[in-house]
Amino acid sequence: MDENQQSIAEAKRLENLWGSEFGDQYVERNADVSAHRGTFWTPFCARHDIGSALEVGCNIGANLRWISDSLPAGRTYGIDINREAIARAHVEVPLANVVWAPAREIPFRERHFDLVFTMGVLIHQPDATLPLVLSEMVRCSRRLVFFGEYFSEDQEEVPYRGENGALFRRNYGRIFADMFPDWSLLERGFLPRSEGWDDVTWWLFQRP
Ligand SMILES: C[S@@+](CC[C@H](N)C(=O)[O-])C[C@H]1O[C@@H](n2cnc3c(N)ncnc32)[C@H](O)[C@@H]1O
Numbered sequence: 001m002d003e004n005q006q007s008i009a010e011a012k013r014l015e016n017l018w019g020s021e022f023g024d025q026y027v028e029r030n031a032d033v034s035a036h037r038g039t040f041w042t043p044f045c046a047r048h049d050i051g052s053a054l055e056v057g058c059n060i061g062a063n064l065r066w067i068s069d070s071l072p073a074g075r076t077y078g079i080d081i082n083r084e085a086i087a088r089a090h091v092e093v094p095l096a097n098v099v100w101a102p103a104r105e106i107p108f109r110e111r112h113f114d115l116v117f118t119m120g121v122l123i124h125q126p127d128a129t130l131p132l133v134l135s136e137m138v139r140c141s142r143r144l145v146f147f148g149e150y151f152s153e154d155q156e157e158v159p160y161r162g163e164n165g166a167l168f169r170r171n172y173g174r175i176f177a178d179m180f181p182d183w184s185l186l187e188r189g190f191l192p193r194s195e196g197w198d199d200v201t202w203w204l205f206q207r208p
Pocket residue numbers: 014015018019023033056057058059060062063079080081082085101102103104118119120121124
């Protein structure tokens with residue numbers, strides 16, 4: 001196997017993990033995480049005049065539920081690799097269009113959305129294909145890219161539910177800025193455990 005084939009094989013290993021019972025169990029554990037999230041997303045959508053949005057790795061729609069309330073009908077989209085999560089998202093957020101796709105191959109055209117974002121999904125991408133996922137998010141965004149992830153100045157792997165190579169704290173803002181130096185950092189923030197989040201650091205970048 002050459003280096004490129006190895007990268008794709010590692011991405012597929014994690015996609016298969018999330019697509020399996022492991023991902024179904026995540027759906028069960030997190031059925032009830034949405035209630036507090038509106039206090040972040042509703043003002044966020046208004047502040048940035050969001051008219052369309054895509055969440056990469058949306059699970060059952062805990063973010064999309066609030067975004068869909070703020071956007072015109074039919075302008076809220078999600079992709080995920082776990083079919084159980086997608087089925088639940090169709091019930092929980094009926095106005096969102098949620099389809100199966102891997103983050104490294106987003107099935108939408110260039111600059112299709114005002115906002116493309118992740119919440120707790122880049123942390124589950126291997127080094128080998130993280131740049132591919134970020135490039136896909138940039139490709140599909142007309143204006144804004146957002147990611148809320150676990151931060152560490154220097155990369156750290158965190159053991160995750162008995163799996164190796166499945167969760168990484170990184171300085172995602174720096175990685176993005178190094179890859180896309182023309183994009184400007186518009187906002188950065190922190191969503192603490194005390195407000196029902198998971199100590200998530202977020203960055204919002206704007207297209208030049
Ligand atoms: C930790 S959960 C976060 C869910 C959601 N973003 C939230 O904030 O509640 C990670 C989600 O990303 C999905 N996922 C993980 N890797 C993916 C990939 N490579 N492509 C698409 N979805 C992926 C998983 O199936 C899961 O639904």
